[in-house]
Amino acid sequence: MEGQHYPLETFTEYRKEPQQLGLQPTSPDNTQLNTPHSKQIDTSVVKAAFAFHNNVDVARQKRESQFTVTAASVPPTPAPDGHVEQEIRAHEARHMFRIRIARGIQHLITSALSLMIAIFQGSTYNIFQQTKDVDGAWPIHADVFPTLMLFSVAVVALVFDACAIIAYAFPRTKIGQKAFKVALGAHKIITTLKGVSYFLTVLVCREGFSQGKASGQNNDLWGWSCSAMGDKMSHVNQAPTICATNTVAWIMGIANVAIEVLGVGIDFFVKRDARKKKEGTFGAGWQTQTDPYSDQKPLFMSGAKGGKYQQISEDPLEQLDGYGDEIDGGLNESKQEQK
Template sequence: MAPNPFKFFLSQSITGFGNNKSHAQAGYSDLGVPLCPPTPYFGPSPTAQQCDPKASPKHEVLLERFGKIRRWTKIASALSHFISGLLSIFMESAMFYVTYRFYKTKDITTEDRPWGPWPQETKLWPTFMLAAASVVTSLLALAFLIALCCRSKRKAAAFSLLYVLVHIVGWVVISALYRIGKSDNDLWGWSCTDQAKEIQNQLGSDVLNFESLCKLQGSSWEVSIAEVGFKILTSGISFYFNHKQKGLKSKMVENMG
């Protein structure tokens, strides 16, 4: 049976999601690092001395360094998803509010505009696109934070290059499309036109404030750019700590001979 694509993505994005098990046996510390030399199944068991980290002072030092790196990797990962979630919540809230104001006021008519204060054929897809992307990102951020809290110590620090690349490339495309979609007949572009200001003066800002809607949507686009920049920065930090973590783990395996 072909593998489930969604399960494959989660298994690549969240360490420990999959059920794959190693074909070797080894003793592990609370930090998830080997205390014994790995041996094949049905092979001879490691001796007690081989499984004693105190038997090697160097191994004990490496174990302590690994614990510190693991904590920083976890902090960087949690901070990345937490702030990414906050930025996404801001964008989705802004898009929902703009959409709400559009549907609430689109039937208000004036003498020279019987179709309402908005363009006759209003383009909504840029707003819906940014809202949908923000909802998905905030839900993924929440899922990753929950997984990070519930994950065992052995798998607490993780970095997924696949997820980071999808996240960054996806938001670059979304930010670009949202900006390209700005025109005289979409919600953002129309809110910033001189015609919209005249309609606002005619109806009153308490009825329809195009100026505030223009600023809100412009801020949302800037936040989408910040989302990309922040993800690149935090992913670079997470990658650095993850690389150091793997290097220390390899050294400990080599140290056990």
């Protein structure tokens, strides 16, 4: 038997008593057993299997006792109820209220700016359509793309801001719930697109205005209305009014970009401040989402090293580091006994 190895399946199959496995002796001195699969197995294999599993059981009990002592010194993660939950929810409510107020003010300001931009650009395009056939009122090859681009961005931004405001003002009505779903599902995406779109649009408008001034052509509506050629037909195309309103709309577009960036910054710093205060009060062993569009409960997570609260696995065997080494040791001892 020396030097002979047995697969793990053999040990697992013959851990039970031979009688339970239906093994029958095939020789008078019981030195060989007949398996259900007609395999001839020496009784030393069964003895080795018993010795192996006994060593494994001892190793398991030893490691479990070590884990129990270690786990007992670590406070368990508090369940999401009782006094701890009340304190957490109080902190959460205060910070969510602050973010709601900040975002509500942001939506009100940006919606007002978007509304004015849409009105100014829509009015400019309407006047152009009504007077474009009058000779000299507009350039021969008028470029309306910057005007329509800024108008479209303003309308999309206004729709989203309106949904957010309705969700804040009427949270329990049907229209408020629908607006809430729109705001919840698209807040981060729309906020990012608004800022980027406004930024690109004001660049396009300013570039068209500057190139028109430099070349003297002024093909865009804004540049034409602010030129001497546009002033000659001001009684038709209302050039002074269009020049002033488009200039204001461009400034409002820049203001929208600044407000979106400021809103993202406020969100970041308020959430970071909330997280630091909560970790200082309750430890680093939990995490919760602070978002005015979120109704999630605090999520108790496994704590950072040294945190006030830490989570212990329900299955202590998952914490048995080096358990495979103990098994290998038991197998080696079993082989030594066979020799």
